[in-house]
Amino acid sequence: MGQTPEDDPHGSGAFRSRVSVAPIRTRFETWTNKAGVEEGKDRGLAPQALKFVEHGIYTVPFFVNPTQAAKTKCTKVDVDVMLVLLKHAFRDNPSTGRTQVEILHAHALTHKDPLGSFSDFALLDALAPKRIPESDKDKPSEARADYRIPTWEGIRDLEPRTGKKWSDVGTYTDYAE
Numbered sequence: 001m002g003q004t005p006e007d008d009p010h011g012s013g014a015f016r017s018r019v020s021v022a023p024i025r026t027r028f029e030t031w032t033n034k035a036g037v038e039e040g041k042d043r044g045l046a047p048q049a050l051k052f053v054e055h056g057i058y059t060v061p062f063f064v065n066p067t068q069a070a071k072t073k074c075t076k077v078d079v080d081v082m083l084v085l086l087k088h089a090f091r092d093n094p095s096t097g098r099t100q101v102e103i104l105h106a107h108a109l110t111h112k113d114p115l116g117s118f119s120d121f122a123l124l125d126a127l128a129p130k131r132i133p134e135s136d137k138d139k140p141s142e143a144r145a146d147y148r149i150p151t152w153e154g155i156r157d158l159e160p161r162t163g164k165k166w167s168d169v170g171t172y173t174d175y176a177e
Contacts, residue, residue: 012069013082018058021147022131025054025140052097055141057104057129057149063120083108087176104149106175109166117169122160126150 028051033044064079083106090101107127111117129147131137141147152174156167166172 012065012072012074013079014063014065016061016063018060021057021059021129021141022136023138023140024056026051027054050096055143057141057144057147059124059128061120061124066114083173083175103176105151107152108173108175109170111170112168117164118160118166123166126155126158126160126166127152 028048031046031049033046035043038044064074068074069079086106087103090098090103105127107123109118109123127150129149131139131141131146132148136146152166152172156172157165159165160169
């Protein structure tokens with residue numbers, strides 16, 4: 001976003017590694033081909049050609065670093081375009097390996113104070129889905145109903161800092177809606 005070759009090679013937008021909320025169960029499939037794809041063979045076999053997660057909910061934290069944005073000439077328009085495109089990332093770009101991937105929420109909270117008005121990690125924790133019941137947190141899930149998925153409405157009046165509510169410290173938008 002906004003980067004030119006002569007600038008620092010690190011961009012202003014950082015998407016962290018996706019993390020599964022609960023353990024996952026994977027499945028492998030072997031594909032066959034009647035026509036064969038190798039010379040001299042009339043059929044083919046691709047063991048474990050497809051590996052997929054049966055069910056899972058992941059979190060993918062992302063941050064925009066204003067210092068890096070200034071260095072890389074990333075503008076507010078660049079960030080706004082990225083945020084609007086988030087909900088289209090998987091839905092409009094399907095593949096065999098991720099046919100049912102959808103973005104449930106794309107939470108964004110903009111600090112009201114330019115020096116930071118809340119801990120980013122406190123926000124990530126407040127909005128992170130939790131496996132339910134708690135005793136099943138080490139078991140793979142089978143459905144969305146196996147999770148409690150917090151929403152802004154559910155946390156907006158909680159206090160991440162003494163005397164300040166989430167709604168007091170930033171401006172919230174869910175870009176998946």
